[in-house]
Amino acid sequence: MSGSIVASLSVLGFASLRDIATRTVPNWTAAALSLIGLAARVSDGTLLQAILASATVFLAAMFCWRRGWLGGGDVKLLGGTAMVVPPFAIPTLISYVALVGGVMAVFYLAARGLVPQAHKAPPQSILGRVLRAECWRIRRKGPLPYACAIAIGATLVFYRLGVS
Template structure:
């Protein structure tokens, strides 16, 4: 069972992150069903792993702390609700050791993404895409940060693969 978990957890996590990035790019939304999918994967990984209550408590605390901080940013209009939920469930998956790296990579990736979108939008990429990709539409007041979060999450998981084992 442990061997299947070693394959299932990273695949579940990476698939969820990829779908989140694609949804945010195309629709500027991260569906709640996808957040529940990632949450269910974390619960499944925790269930199939050897008991580690302290680790589970630390992961939960980190996820809740990120959720709380993200809700404050959401209340000010600085972050989207889907982005907040995605970041919180991702922190739950990765735990306290990998979350600082996740946050740093997300900030760096978000900066690069914003610059790329400014350039693409100024060059008229939205017209070329036929306005099918919401991230390329004007105005520049919204950035699909789910792309940066997902890319940072996958990078953090690759840098610390042990973070995805919940035991």
């Protein structure tokens, strides 16, 4: 597996965990993905196509943000992720992200009635606190951690391209 893919998946993994825990995606994650993608696209000679495709994805995601369908961090993360995958694979990336996001949405909708009320004493571990917060968000129809859908979509693209 190439270093750029390992670095990209590491950044996406961090962004996903952060999104689950706090529903924020740090700006540096999108910037890091853009830089990793820039280096990868220079090496394979598709820099111009990648910049145009990534800008198109970013603008389309901004439209979704304006409609309230995506968060601002997700828009930036998706634009950065579009630089990491080869330009010809961007439609596949968008398809996978939408599919995974849809599955997550169905799961969250189904879980609303199943998630128990929180206990009075807060958990001591960080994982326990994150799970408690996630249950609270699900019960109150909070936003999805869409960075997870973006990360899984990118992972599936790399897998489909035969990167192992």
